[in-house]
Amino acid sequence: MIPAPTIPLVYYQILAAILFTIGVVGVLVRRSALIIFMSIELMLNAVNLSFVAFSRQHDSMDGHIFVFFVMAVAAAEVAVGLAILVAIFRNRDTANVDDVRLLRG
Amino acid sequence: MDTAFLIESAIKVHIVLGFVLLGVPLIVWMERKVLGHMQDRIGPERVGPFGLLQTIADGIKLFMKEDLVPAQADKAVFILAPAITVVTALIATTVIPWGDTVTLFGRTIPLHIADVNVALLFVLATTSMGVFGVVLGGWASNSKYPLLGGLRSSAQMISYELAQGISLVSVVLLAGTLSLTQIARQQAHMWYVVPQFFGFAIYVISAIAETNRAPFDLPEAETELVAGFHTEYSSMKWAFYFLGEYANMMVVSGVAITVFLGGWNGPVLPPVVWFLIKLTAFLFFFIWLRATFPRLRYDQLMAFGWKVLLPASILNLVLTAIVVVL
Amino acid sequence: MLIPALLFAMFAGIAIGCSLGVIFHRNPVHCALMLVGVLLSVSGLFILLNASFLAALQVLVYAGAIMVLFLFVLMLLNLKGESPLLTRGAAKGFGILFAIVVFVELLWTVLSPQLEGGMATPPTVPTGFGSPAAIGRVLYTVWLYPFEITSILLLIAVIGAVVLAKRKFG
Numbered sequence: 001m002i003p004a005p006t007i008p009l010v011y012y013q014i015l016a017a018i019l020f021t022i023g024v025v026g027v028l029v030r031r032s033a034l035i036i037f038m039s040i041e042l043m044l045n046a047v048n049l050s051f052v053a054f055s056r057q058h059d060s061m062d063g064h065i066f067v068f069f070v071m072a073v074a075a076a077e078v079a080v081g082l083a084i085l086v087a088i089f090r091n092r093d094t095a096n097v098d099d100v101r102l103l104r105g
Numbered sequence: 106m107d108t109a110f111l112i113e114s115a116i117k118v119h120i121v122l123g124f125v126l127l128g129v130p131l132i133v134w135m136e137r138k139v140l141g142h143m144q145d146r147i148g149p150e151r152v153g154p155f156g157l158l159q160t161i162a163d164g165i166k167l168f169m170k171e172d173l174v175p176a177q178a179d180k181a182v183f184i185l186a187p188a189i190t191v192v193t194a195l196i197a198t199t200v201i202p203w204g205d206t207v208t209l210f211g212r213t214i215p216l217h218i219a220d221v222n223v224a225l226l227f228v229l230a231t232t233s234m235g236v237f238g239v240v241l242g243g244w245a246s247n248s249k250y251p252l253l254g255g256l257r258s259s260a261q262m263i264s265y266e267l268a269q270g271i272s273l274v275s276v277v278l279l280a281g282t283l284s285l286t287q288i289a290r291q292q293a294h295m296w297y298v299v300p301q302f303f304g305f306a307i308y309v310i311s312a313i314a315e316t317n318r319a320p321f322d323l324p325e326a327e328t329e330l331v332a333g334f335h336t337e338y339s340s341m342k343w344a345f346y347f348l349g350e351y352a353n354m355m356v357v358s359g360v361a362i363t364v365f366l367g368g369w370n371g372p373v374l375p376p377v378v379w380f381l382i383k384l385t386a387f388l389f390f391f392i393w394l395r396a397t398f399p400r401l402r403y404d405q406l407m408a409f410g411w412k413v414l415l416p417a418s419i420l421n422l423v424l425t426a427i428v429v430v431l
Numbered sequence: 432m433l434i435p436a437l438l439f440a441m442f443a444g445i446a447i448g449c450s451l452g453v454i455f456h457r458n459p460v461h462c463a464l465m466l467v468g469v470l471l472s473v474s475g476l477f478i479l480l481n482a483s484f485l486a487a488l489q490v491l492v493y494a495g496a497i498m499v500l501f502l503f504v505l506m507l508l509n510l511k512g513e514s515p516l517l518t519r520g521a522a523k524g525f526g527i528l529f530a531i532v533v534f535v536e537l538l539w540t541v542l543s544p545q546l547e548g549g550m551a552t553p554p555t556v557p558t559g560f561g562s563p564a565a566i567g568r569v570l571y572t573v574w575l576y577p578f579e580i581t582s583i584l585l586l587i588a589v590i591g592a593v594v595l596a597k598r599k600f601g
Contacts, residue, residue: 026453028527029526069577076584
C-alpha cells in the first residue's frame with residue numbers, strides 16, 4: 001500500500017554511506033570485541049540497504065539475492081565469531097582487543 | 106490512499122485492539138473457572154455474576170500496588186521489556202483475518218487490518234521479536250533468579266520457533282502463498298488440518314512452548330526460580346507481562362486457526378462468529394492442557410524441541426514437498 | 432509524495448541516531464538494543480523499497496536471531512562497559528580520520544553524474560517485485576549453486592561454533 005512515487009536513489013545511497021562510515025568508526029575506535037562485532041553488522045546492513053536500493057532502481061532481483069546471501073553469511077560469521085570470543089574470554093577473562101596481543105611482534 | 110480507506114483501517118484497528126484488550130480479562134476469567142472446575146472446585150464466583158468481574162478487580166488492585174524498580178536495575182531497559190512483549194503481540198494481530206468481506210455503504214470491506222503478501226513471515230518475525238521482552242526483563246532485574254529464568258525462557262522460545270516455522274512452511278507448500286487471507290480463502294472446501302495433521306500437531310506443541318504455557322512453563326513456575334524472569338516486576342509492569350502472554354496466546358491461536366483450521370469458513374453462521382468459536386475452542390484447549398499435564402523439566406523440554414520436533418517438522422516438510430511435486 | 436518522504440525521513444533519522452548510539456554507549460546491552468533499532472529501521476526502509484520478503488527476513492533473522500545471540504553472549508559473559516569513547520590515543524584519532532576519508536570517497540562516488548538516474552524518481556516495478564515468488568524464481572535457477580554452497584557454509588558455521596565454545600573435559 002505504499003503509493004507509487006518513491007524517493008530518488010541518491011538519498012538511499014547517502015544514508016548507506018553514512019551508516020557505513022559510522023560502522024567504520026565503531027570498528028576502529030571501540031576496544032570491546034563485542035562492540036566491534038556490532039559495528040561490523042552495522043556496515044553489513046549499510047551495504048544491504050545500498051544493494052536493495054540499486055536493485056529497485058534497475059528493476060532486477062539480483063540485488064535481493066545478494067542481500068539474502070549477505071544475511072546468511074553474516075549469521076554464520078556472528079556464530080563463529082562469538083564462539084571464538086567466548087573461548088578467548090574463558091582463557092583470559094577479558095573481551096578487550098588490546099589485551100589479546102601475545103602474537104604481536 | 107484515500108480517506109475512506111484510512112477511516113476504515115482506523116476503525117478496524119480500534120475493533121481489534123479493543124477485542125484483544127477486553128478479551129484478555131475474559132480469558133483470565135475463563136482460565137480460572139475452567140481450571141477450578143477441572144480441579145473439582147468452583148473458581149471465582151463472588152465478584153459480579155459468575156465471578157466475571159474478578160479480573161477487573163484484580164486489575165484495579167494491581168493498578169494501586171506500589172511500582173517497584175530494584176535499586177541496581179537498569180531502569181530504562183526494566184521499563185522497556187514488558188512494553189516489547191505487549192507491543193509485538195499486538196502488532197502480530199494486524200494481519201490475522203477474522204472474517205470474510207463485509208459490505209457497508211457500498212464498499213466491500215475485508216475483515217483484516219492489513220493484507221500483506223508475506224503475512225506469515227510477518228507474524229513469525231514479530232513473535233521472534235517478543236523474545237527480547239523476556240530476555241531483557243530477566244537481565245534488567247539485576248538479580249540471579251530472573252536472569253536465569255529469562256535466559257531459560259528465551260532459549261526455549263527460540264528453540265521452538267524453528268519447528269513452528271517449518272510446520273507452517275509445509276502448509277505454504279500446499280497453499281502456494283504466504284498471505285494469511287489467501288490461505289484462509291483457500292480452505293473453503295477442505296481445511297489444511299486434513300492433509301497436514303502432523304504439521305498441525307507439531308505447530309500446536311511448539312506454539313504452547315512459544316507462549317511459555319504449561320506443560321512448558323518451567324521458566325515461570327513458582328516452585329522453580331521463584332517466578333522466573335518477572336520476579337522483580339510488580340503492579341502494572343507485571344500485569345503488562347501477563348497481558349502480553351495472553352495476547353500472544355490469542356495471536357498463536359489465530360494463526361493456527363487461519364492456517365490449519367479453516368479460518369472463518371463454516372456452514373451456517375456468519376464468518377466472524379465461526380472465527381470466535383474456533384478461537385474460544387483453541388484457548389479452552391490451552392487451559393485444558395494446563396490442568397492436565399505435569400511440567401516438563403528444562404532439559405527434557407530442550408531435548409524434545411531439538412531432537413524430536415525439529416526433525417519431525419523437517420520430515421513433514423520433505424514428505425509434503427514430495428507429494429506436491431508428484 | 433509526502434507520506435513516503437516522511438516515512439523515509441523518520442526511518443533514516445532513527446537509523447542514524449541508533450547507529451550513533453551503538454558506537455557511543457558504554458553499556459554493551461544498550462549498544463545491542465540500539466543495533467536492534469537500526470535493524471528495524473533498515474527493515475522499514477526495505478519496505479519503502481518494495482522489498483517485502485527481505486524486510487520480513489531482516490527482522491526474523493537479523494533482529495530476531497542474531498541479536499538474540501549477541502544478547503545471550505553478553506549476558507553469559509557478563510561484560511561490563513568500557514572506558515569512555517573519546518579519550519586518549521592517537522589510534523582513535525587516525526581511526527576517525529580514516530572514516531572521514533572513506534565517507535568523502537563514498538559521497539564522491541554516489542553523487543557523481545555517472546550514477547544513472549540518481550536524482551530522478553525510480554521507475555515503476557511490476558507488482559510481484561520483491562515478493563517471495565520473485566526471489567524463488569531467481570534463487571533456484573540462476574543462483575542455485577551459491578545457494579547450495581551457502582547451506583554448506585551454514586552447516587560448517589554450526590559445527591565450528593559448537594566445537595569452539597565447548598568446554599574441554601579433563
